Amino acid sequence: MQLMRVFYRNIVIGKDPVRLSLSSHRDDIGRITISLPRPWVVRAGERINLGVPHVGIFYLFQNHPFTIAWWECDSKGRAISISVLFRSRSGFTKRLLERVEPNKECGAWVDGPFGPSSVNTISSTAIGDFGHVLLVSTGIGIATQLPYIKEILDGYHQGKVRTRQISLVWQIDQAGDWECSRNWLQALVEQDNGFYPPDRRSGTK
Template structure:
């Protein structure tokens, strides 16, 4: 069977076509984002959002985010279609084992599309949540099909661990299985998870390549396709990092850390290539000074604040986070206050958009905005207030009022954001209503009129 006649090739081609159509849809919706249907809430688009996109399932699948009805239907189509291909055209047990192996290889292509979720989602033009669902689902299916292949091979006595082929096959399957288990410790030890996840992924690909006989050229093409995709996106990401961090005649990225209270850190990054920051944008930050283990490791953060030059581009950005373990704890313990250190960034990614909650793609198009946050979660809200105030002064916003409810967790929460809040107060003339409660320089509850 030729590669172009393979059902797996057809599936992959269909996926690429759907991605292209999705990109075209985003371009068209961006062009028509200011036009609303005369049918209002009865238009097909609004009905589609109301019944298929907005609702969320009350249950959660392991390592899969809460799904909308549309996402659940697509997921069921994927599982059902894969199960059908497990049997169509395969009459004997041995053929079904080979078919499971080919399906596992086909699922490696989306699995190895990019070395990072942020950059992969950025290239495809999809949300980080959607990319995460695709990545985890493909990983689960690859491990499941590999397990079926190993089980059938063992039952047919075609699986010999003493041979290099059998050993590499088992090693590759174990690595794929470990990739499903590792996310369970992601929130506790992010740095260990990141390195271990990457190492297991590389070992799995090498072991599977050595497991496949050289005469099975079609099977090896799936590995080559995975490598080509990973190499291409990796090269693009490297060029993006170099562009963002290196500029002729300017210093590279510098970080200055300022601790607040016991465990809150405000980090200012001076960047060589300014860009127009949007509220909700994120970056990945690496600080080589923290040690060899952190030399090429980046940690994700949301941009909390930025200072603009005369052209409206940010020449410095600020982050705010609470030191816990790993990278954030090392930043607090190892970086001296108000001293510059070399750093590097990858990004920006985002921004977060309200496009999934109506026909508008801009938060400034909503009439009334309510923000609720606790602790240093204020760092994720301040950029939106800053951006809305700027647009309000330029008469380019439809928002009439902004209400922010902030519950302080600790006394240091207020101190860490005080300077930014005072700057917003100077720019505000009663547009924002701010309600603060909790420990701090307030009493039990304090409402600040005009802010």
């Protein structure tokens, strides 16, 4: 079953296979962007298993879980690329920063998506029922909060959520925490500030 799922997700006739690019930041933080030959609609809290043969033969058939932190969509709202954040510790993540050349594509494979986790009873749909949402994060844990902000804003633009205010409390432990997610946060701010409900655009009350 897993083999069939991996084949379905990674191989599409007439399209390039899954490709990965890595950008490294201060404090041993890495950001991976993965191109998807078969798009899907990403939901906040989803995770994938990632395999990168280039890391080494020992890791050839190993998969490692990562939470999806960001995604870019096609005209149908399906993700054509996803991004994850990680801090290098040991083993696979350490080898990623050592063996994968920054800003140069290499082959990879993904399995999933999975989740949100069954132990997490919070979903973006439930969060969107509240007028004011408070999110708290430390360090690169911001990667788990950004998808909820992104999905709430998308839902607000479509008139699907009731949320009118989002407050984010983020403790930055190291300089790299801000550096690796700055452009995503800026994109969310621009998405929020650049939107006006239909009644405000039309001048009606």
